[in-house]
Amino acid sequence: xxxxxxxxxxxxxxxxxxxxxxxxxxxxxxxxxxxxxxxxxxxxxxxxxxxxxxxxxxxxxxxxxxxxxxxxxxxxxxxxxxxxxxxxxxxxxxxxxxxxxxxxxxxxxxxxxxxxxxxxxxxxxxxxxxxxxxxxxxxxxxxxxxxxxxxxxx
Amino acid sequence: xxxxxxxxxxxxxxxxxxxxxxxxxxxxxxxxxxxxxxxxxxxxxxxxxxxxxxxxxxxxxxxxxxxxxxxxxxxxxxxxxxxxxxxxxxxxxxxxxxxxxxxxxxxxxxxxxxxxxxxxxxxxxxxxxxxxxxxxxxxxxxxxxxxxxxxxxxxxxxxxxxxxxxxxxxxxxxxxxxxxxxxxxxxxxxxxxxxxxxxxxxxxxxxxxxxxxxxxxxxxxxxxxxxxxxxxxxxxxxxxxxxxxxxxxxxxxxxxxxxxxxxxxxxxxxxxxxxxxxxxxxxxxxxxxxxxxxxxxxxxxxxxxxxxxxxxxxxxxxxxxxxxxxxxxxxxxxxxxxxxxxxxxxxxxxxxxxxxxxxxxxxxxxxxxxxxxxxxxxx
Amino acid sequence: xxxxxxxxxxxxxxxxxxxxxxxxxxxxxxxxxxxxxxxxxxxxxxxxxxxxxxxxxxxxxxxxxxxxxxxxxxxxxxxxxxxxxxxxxxxxxxxxxxxxxxxxxxxxxxxxxxxxxxxxxxxxxxxxxxxxxxxxxxxxxxxxxxxxxxxxxxxxxxxxxxxxxxxxxxxxxxxxxxxxxxxxxxxxxxxxxxxxxxxxxxxxxxxxxxxxxxxxxxxxxxxxxxxxxxxxxxxxxxxxxxxxxxxxxxxxxxxxxxxxxxxxxxxxxxxxxxxxxxxxxxxxxxxxxxxxxxxxxxxxxxxxxxxxxxxxxxxxxxxxxxxxxxxxxxxxxxxxxxxxxxxxxxxxxxxxxxxxxxxxxxxxxxxxxxxxxxxxxxxxxxxxxxxxx
Numbered sequence: 001x002x003x004x005x006x007x008x009x010x011x012x013x014x015x016x017x018x019x020x021x022x023x024x025x026x027x028x029x030x031x032x033x034x035x036x037x038x039x040x041x042x043x044x045x046x047x048x049x050x051x052x053x054x055x056x057x058x059x060x061x062x063x064x065x066x067x068x069x070x071x072x073x074x075x076x077x078x079x080x081x082x083x084x085x086x087x088x089x090x091x092x093x094x095x096x097x098x099x100x101x102x103x104x105x106x107x108x109x110x111x112x113x114x115x116x117x118x119x120x121x122x123x124x125x126x127x128x129x130x131x132x133x134x135x136x137x138x139x140x141x142x143x144x145x146x147x148x149x150x151x152x153x154x
Numbered sequence: 155x156x157x158x159x160x161x162x163x164x165x166x167x168x169x170x171x172x173x174x175x176x177x178x179x180x181x182x183x184x185x186x187x188x189x190x191x192x193x194x195x196x197x198x199x200x201x202x203x204x205x206x207x208x209x210x211x212x213x214x215x216x217x218x219x220x221x222x223x224x225x226x227x228x229x230x231x232x233x234x235x236x237x238x239x240x241x242x243x244x245x246x247x248x249x250x251x252x253x254x255x256x257x258x259x260x261x262x263x264x265x266x267x268x269x270x271x272x273x274x275x276x277x278x279x280x281x282x283x284x285x286x287x288x289x290x291x292x293x294x295x296x297x298x299x300x301x302x303x304x305x306x307x308x309x310x311x312x313x314x315x316x317x318x319x320x321x322x323x324x325x326x327x328x329x330x331x332x333x334x335x336x337x338x339x340x341x342x343x344x345x346x347x348x349x350x351x352x353x354x355x356x357x358x359x360x361x362x363x364x365x366x367x368x369x370x371x372x373x374x375x376x377x378x379x380x381x382x383x384x385x386x387x388x389x390x391x392x393x394x395x396x397x398x399x400x401x402x403x404x405x406x407x408x409x410x411x412x413x414x415x416x417x418x419x420x421x422x423x424x425x426x427x428x429x430x431x432x433x434x435x436x437x438x439x440x441x442x443x444x445x446x447x448x449x450x451x452x453x454x455x456x457x458x459x460x461x462x463x464x465x466x467x468x469x470x471x472x473x474x475x476x477x478x479x480x481x482x483x484x485x486x487x488x489x490x491x492x493x494x495x496x497x498x499x500x501x502x503x504x505x506x507x508x509x510x511x512x513x514x515x516x517x518x519x520x521x522x523x524x525x526x527x528x529x530x531x532x533x
Numbered sequence: 534x535x536x537x538x539x540x541x542x543x544x545x546x547x548x549x550x551x552x553x554x555x556x557x558x559x560x561x562x563x564x565x566x567x568x569x570x571x572x573x574x575x576x577x578x579x580x581x582x583x584x585x586x587x588x589x590x591x592x593x594x595x596x597x598x599x600x601x602x603x604x605x606x607x608x609x610x611x612x613x614x615x616x617x618x619x620x621x622x623x624x625x626x627x628x629x630x631x632x633x634x635x636x637x638x639x640x641x642x643x644x645x646x647x648x649x650x651x652x653x654x655x656x657x658x659x660x661x662x663x664x665x666x667x668x669x670x671x672x673x674x675x676x677x678x679x680x681x682x683x684x685x686x687x688x689x690x691x692x693x694x695x696x697x698x699x700x701x702x703x704x705x706x707x708x709x710x711x712x713x714x715x716x717x718x719x720x721x722x723x724x725x726x727x728x729x730x731x732x733x734x735x736x737x738x739x740x741x742x743x744x745x746x747x748x749x750x751x752x753x754x755x756x757x758x759x760x761x762x763x764x765x766x767x768x769x770x771x772x773x774x775x776x777x778x779x780x781x782x783x784x785x786x787x788x789x790x791x792x793x794x795x796x797x798x799x800x801x802x803x804x805x806x807x808x809x810x811x812x813x814x815x816x817x818x819x820x821x822x823x824x825x826x827x828x829x830x831x832x833x834x835x836x837x838x839x840x841x842x843x844x845x846x847x848x849x850x851x852x853x854x855x856x857x858x859x860x861x862x863x864x865x866x867x868x869x870x871x872x873x874x875x876x877x878x879x880x881x882x883x884x885x886x887x888x889x890x891x892x893x894x895x896x897x898x899x900x901x902x903x904x905x906x907x908x909x910x911x912x913x914x915x916x917x918x919x920x921x922x
Contacts, residue, residue, distance in 0.1 A: 003362070008834065011354070014583055015577075020584065061222075063224075099316070102318065103318075287748055290837070291582050291837055358840070363843075513843060513844070
């Protein structure tokens with residue numbers, strides 16, 4: 001008999017504690033700096049172009065082959081405004097295939113890709129799977145708007 | 155409380171056994187697992203397990219990914235004890251390639267692996283209570299502590315469940331600056347949580363009546379079926395790979411191996427509860443011994459790892475048993491064959507032996523106490 | 534004011550119309566109470582589990598039951614094609630109506646009831662026995678092995694636990710000398726029956742949990758195994774008739790019975806004193822509802838804490854422990870009430886002592902039955918692995 005009374009006191013004790021759940025979506029908990037949502041591209045404000053040169057390093061390193069990258073000659077380099085000879089032309093990431101392993105961030109030679117560490121990276125549901133294929137402008141949007149402080153492993 | 159399956163019961167009229175299907179979609183099967191029970195009234199006479207619903211061809215996939223990309227797959231195989239699976243794979247590759255990880259990386263790996271063991275056992279405690287019918291109370295208690303551990307993992311690696319943090323040779327990047335303090339805090343909370351679960355379940359007469367003498371497995375039968383881990387230790391055999399075949403730096407720590415006496419579900423529960431406390435002991439020692447500064451990858455680390463041709467079998471103590479990785483390399487960046495020895499698969503083979511003769515309600519208890527991870531059974 | 538509600542609106546009317554109107558009042562009160570109880574259970578159990586419970590529908594989630602009811606009303610009415618049509622359709626009603634009928638004999642205030650039955654208690658324990666038929670109908674008609682297993686288990690459980698329930702109320706009615714609920718309540722003006730008869734109170738609590746198929750006795754609707762038991766094929770409003778209305782109306786009805794029979798109903802402590810004047814009905818209603826609320830919370834607390842018992846352990850508990858002690862209590866009551874007629878206080882004291890002795894004896898028997906090796910032996914070998922090395 002004592003055991004069941006012990007269980008009852010244990011539950012009564014927890015009833016007096018504050019609940020640990022918060023009301024999402026009205027409140028969001030803080031995500032840490034290293035939180036890995038989905039990859040985004042970074043914008044170079046000095047040269048006013050993406051950091052990415054389209055070198056295919058991340059595309060080759062991706063385990064699930066979720067990226068498609070093409071490269072073009074950088075018109076700004078011809079004009080002398082930028083040091084990058086080549087620049088990314090098209091960049092598609094299929095968020096539906098991405099497994100968020102961070103390998104693309106590690107292999108990037110130019111620190112051009114980073115993981116989205118904000119809440120918007122987690123709230124990406126859509127009704128159609130095709131909407132999950134992000135193109136270059138969508139990937140650059142967050143960085144262009146300066147809404148992100150990305151964390152890239154050194 | 156088991157009726158001997160061999161007894162012939164005198165019957166006045168002919169009866170037929172009923173086939174009850176505890177189907178792939180079920181709140182108590184811990185994943186997509188199908189059990190067909192042949193019951194005579196309430197007593198189980200035969201059990202036919204059906205697996206394979208989660209087969210994703212993982213070993214074949216690992217042959218097409220190089221040694222860094224395949225670490226993500228190990229996470230998804232053991233989705234509750236990810237760091238243990240990653241550690242095993244990474245140690246196997248290090249053995250093959252002859253890499254020596256630096257000290258700090260070893261300590262980080264051990265701390266994270268043991269904390270993962272704690273979180274996996276908390277998941278077991280929560281799910282076991284739910285299987286028995288406590289429906290929610292034990293689940294939320296266990297998960298509150300597990301959330302603290304997962305928050306710590308998120309601060310270190312960035313993800314709450316699929317970390318892909320270990321690399322052959324060390325870890326991918328360094329831990330945050332307040333890592334040691336956070337680990338100490340998490341250890342304290344985990345001990346409080348283990349005591350909470352203890353108070354809720356261990357002495358509860360109903361819990362004892364439901365789990366004691368249910369699903370007994372003797373040591374000989376356990377070894378015959380290839381059962382390892384807490385189930386083997388609950389049967390009475392003091393065998394733990396961390397003690398008997400120490401890998402990584404486990405020989406530097408002082409910890410005990412809880413061993414059961416009866417081999418029933420109650421002992422399995424107690425063994426896992428005590429293992430939480432022992433793991434916290436290891437973590438506390440590791441945090442004291444860990445160097446504050448240091449490299450996390452070897453100095454001369456090749457960009458693309460090409461181990462020498464050869465084969466290696468590495469086994470580690472997973473929260474469920476012996477997790478083994480067998481790699482054959484032909485000198486390329488991708489392995490020729492990667493075979494995973496899954497602990498849940500072998501533990502599940504003893505299910506029929508343990509369940510026949512018990513009631514239908516006990517079948518769910520025994521399955522819960524086996525603590526399987528379906529992705530590991532099916533790979 | 535009480536007279537106003539006596540003959541509804543003070544008008545002397547046809548007895549059938551009067552009964553009909555009273556019934557409507559009970560229906561409305563029951564519906565509102567059931568919705569409130571669902572909300573209270575979710576919040577209370579949520580707090581036990583360290584979470585918030587419903588928060589979004591309405592302020593602090595108070596309209597959650599309304600939202601659930603609306604959703605269930607608009608769900609598609611599904612019936613398995615091979616199900617027995619009439620049995621399937623009628624089973625929820627056969628389960629619910631008897632529970633509702635128990636509310637008809639309960640006096641909520643002094644003199645306010647739907648019908649004052651002389652055989653009140655007898656009626657109250659007899660009528661819920663019909664729910665067993667409802668369970669069996671549902672289990673058989675669903676054409677589903679899970680349902681059949683659940684229905685058979687539930688039939689065994691419900692029929693078994695009727696007996697301790699009957700013995701518990703029988704013991705109390707012996708003390709009160711009548712089966713009429715009004716008389717039993719009036720007889721408790723100095724001391725509630727809980728003090729005189731603690732053992733039947735505990736037996737009642739246990740038997741009520743088993744009658745309602747609540748944890749720890751919810752093997753028929755074992756949520757982790759036979760999900761839903763006999764009701765697994767039901768959905769929509771039919772399902773909610775069982776799980777919401779039957780279970781919570783039953784919970785409310787039985788806790789009202791417990792409050793009235795054991796805790797003093799609307800009489801104890803100061804229910805019918807003159808100083809309340811015209812508003813004594815407010816106090817009496819408050820007493821009745823708060824006592825039944827207390828019992829409801831206790832039952833919810835027990836439900837949220839314990840694992841479920843297996844069917845054979847459940848039956849053993851009923852037949853080997855509750856039933857013999859119920860019989861002993863009835864026999865001892867008979868002896869005491871026949872041979873002790875000095876004074877009321879002497880009778881009360883002796884009743885209290887004998888019943889408490891039986892409670893202690895039952896606790897000891899339970900301890901012997903569930904005796905496990907002590908914690909040190911059970912757990913020590915494992916938890917002391919620390920020192921053994």
